[in-house]
Amino acid sequence: MRTEYPQTFFSIEVIPAPSVIIIFGATGDLTRRKLLPSLCQLLANNLLHQETHIVACGRTVHTNDSFHSSIKEYLSCSSEVKKCDLFKYINYLRVDPAEPRTLRDLSARLEELGQLDSSAPLNHLFYFAVPPDSTEPLVTALAREGLLVEDENKGWRHLALEKPFGTDLASALALDQFLHRHVTEDQIFRIDHYLAKETVQNILITRFANRIFESIWDNRAIDYIQISTSETVGLEGRNTYFDKSGMLRDMIQNHLTEILMLVAMEPPVSFEANAIHDAKFELAKAIRPFTQATIKTDVIRAQYSAAGKTLGYRQEPGIPADSQTETFVAMKLLIDNPRWQGVPFYLQAGKRMNTTDSEIKIVFKPSSRPIYGSAELAKSLAPNSLTLRIRPDEGICINLQAKLSGPKLAIGNLRFNTTYGEQSTNLGAPDDYARLLLDAMLHDHTLFVRGDTITESWRIFTPVLEAWQRAPEQYPLLTYPAGSQGPDFDL
Numbered sequence: 001m002r003t004e005y006p007q008t009f010f011s012i013e014v015i016p017a018p019s020v021i022i023i024f025g026a027t028g029d030l031t032r033r034k035l036l037p038s039l040c041q042l043l044a045n046n047l048l049h050q051e052t053h054i055v056a057c058g059r060t061v062h063t064n065d066s067f068h069s070s071i072k073e074y075l076s077c078s079s080e081v082k083k084c085d086l087f088k089y090i091n092y093l094r095v096d097p098a099e100p101r102t103l104r105d106l107s108a109r110l111e112e113l114g115q116l117d118s119s120a121p122l123n124h125l126f127y128f129a130v131p132p133d134s135t136e137p138l139v140t141a142l143a144r145e146g147l148l149v150e151d152e153n154k155g156w157r158h159l160a161l162e163k164p165f166g167t168d169l170a171s172a173l174a175l176d177q178f179l180h181r182h183v184t185e186d187q188i189f190r191i192d193h194y195l196a197k198e199t200v201q202n203i204l205i206t207r208f209a210n211r212i213f214e215s216i217w218d219n220r221a222i223d224y225i226q227i228s229t230s231e232t233v234g235l236e237g238r239n240t241y242f243d244k245s246g247m248l249r250d251m252i253q254n255h256l257t258e259i260l261m262l263v264a265m266e267p268p269v270s271f272e273a274n275a276i277h278d279a280k281f282e283l284a285k286a287i288r289p290f291t292q293a294t295i296k297t298d299v300i301r302a303q304y305s306a307a308g309k310t311l312g313y314r315q316e317p318g319i320p321a322d323s324q325t326e327t328f329v330a331m332k333l334l335i336d337n338p339r340w341q342g343v344p345f346y347l348q349a350g351k352r353m354n355t356t357d358s359e360i361k362i363v364f365k366p367s368s369r370p371i372y373g374s375a376e377l378a379k380s381l382a383p384n385s386l387t388l389r390i391r392p393d394e395g396i397c398i399n400l401q402a403k404l405s406g407p408k409l410a411i412g413n414l415r416f417n418t419t420y421g422e423q424s425t426n427l428g429a430p431d432d433y434a435r436l437l438l439d440a441m442l443h444d445h446t447l448f449v450r451g452d453t454i455t456e457s458w459r460i461f462t463p464v465l466e467a468w469q470r471a472p473e474q475y476p477l478l479t480y481p482a483g484s485q486g487p488d489f490d491l
């Protein structure tokens with residue numbers, strides 16, 4: 001019997017309750033490039049409650065008008081929403097944690113908004129679009145004003161925090177302890193914007209909703225997994241930050257490790273946020289720690305050198321001529337649990353590369369019986385693989401071996417490649433930051449990072465950072481020409 005299934009699927013977007021979004025760092029780059037366009041997108045899709053207020057806070061002196069003019073060009077929402085529509089939600093307020101009076105002004109502003117004729121208590125989302133060293137003074141100042149206290153009559157008080165969450169294990173633990181003195185874990189929304197990318201959100205669905213993958217997701221079928229990201233851009237004006245951070249802290253410890261956890265974790269007991277975080281945490285604990293020996297054999301670091309008109313890393317403004325900071329990292333990780341015993345996970349991230357792309361590639365073992373008994377033929381074909389493309393062209397590619405049309409023995413690779421965009425099921429989902437803003441207001445932690453998985457991730461990488469710091473001469477810093485595929489290496 002044939003069954004027709006409808007092509008539609010379960011899809012609901014929920015409008016958050018009346019809220020005030022308080023953005024710290026409102027004159028900064030993140031607010032302009034990401035938050036404002038995402039707020040526009042939410043407005044354009046009717047996903048902001050009409051009783052939403054945005055209090056844009058910064059240390060710069062601005063009137064509402066001068067602030068609005070300064071952000072006009074960044075409000076690139078869809079053509080149906082006129083640029084100024086978002087303006088009526090946004091008010092500017094000068095706030096500097098070093099000046100308690102300005103915090104009292106914020107408190108008074110929030111009080112006033114709370115007294116407006118609102119249908120429900122006004123919730124507060126405090127968004128920290130500020131450098132990491134501003135987080136603690138701001139949280140302390142907000143706590144002093146009593147602005148972080150939740151109760152039924154007041155609504156919720158959420159903190160949306162941007163990475164980095166510490167620079168090593170000790171500082172990450174200290175930051176968590178500090179935060180927990182003022183708020184509960186439930187109030188904290190730690191952002192890793194990669195988790196909100198369409199492909200990354202799709203990892204769990206691909207794995208657990210499809211029988212064809214569920215049953216082959218282990219060391220019996222999988223040869224290795226590679227999670228990689230390349231960017232053609234260099235430092236993008238963040239030279240001082242990057243030289244202190246380096247690629248391991250900037251991309252590997254957070255974005256790529258979060259992806260690894262989703263790709264490799266056991267099925268969660270439910271699809272509630274905490275169950276997913278529990279499964280990620282268990283997986284992170286099973287990642288084999290690096291030793292002095294494996295840091296040498298299994299971790300590659302490199303820095304780009306000048307090529308053509310492009311400056312080398314050490315010639316970039318403000319970068320010391322002897323900087324040891326890595327702009328490229330590749331590494332092999334092993335996971336000590338029954339599912340993954342013996343399967344290498346390769347993570348790789350580089351700046352000033354020849355392309356901008358990010359993907360997760362799952363490569364399967366060769367078939368147990370070479371086709372027509374010919375080991376030679378089997379070797380000449382690319383193995384089965386499943387590629388989840390994060391950018392560009394978010395989508396999926398499956399590589400199969402098949403008989404191609406033509407002569408009887410025309411066997412070759414057949415690629416099934418699709419982008420989410422070209423599927424009729426594409427509903428124009430909110431972009432990554434719009435998704436995160438929405439979910440932080442909807443109290444959904446799924447796409448945020450729980451504190452314990454961050455500290456686990458620092459547990460894995462801190463020994464590497466310490467070894468590089470302690471004895472740099474023992475861990476060669478390779479070079480690669482800017483705009484190339486990265487260094488030559490073997491893992």
Ligand code: BG6
Nearest residue numbers: 163193231233250251255358391
């Ligand atoms: C950020 C890193 O977290 O992610 C940047 O700090 C990097 O160095 C960026 O360029 C990449 O994000 P996306 O969304 O452009 O892939």
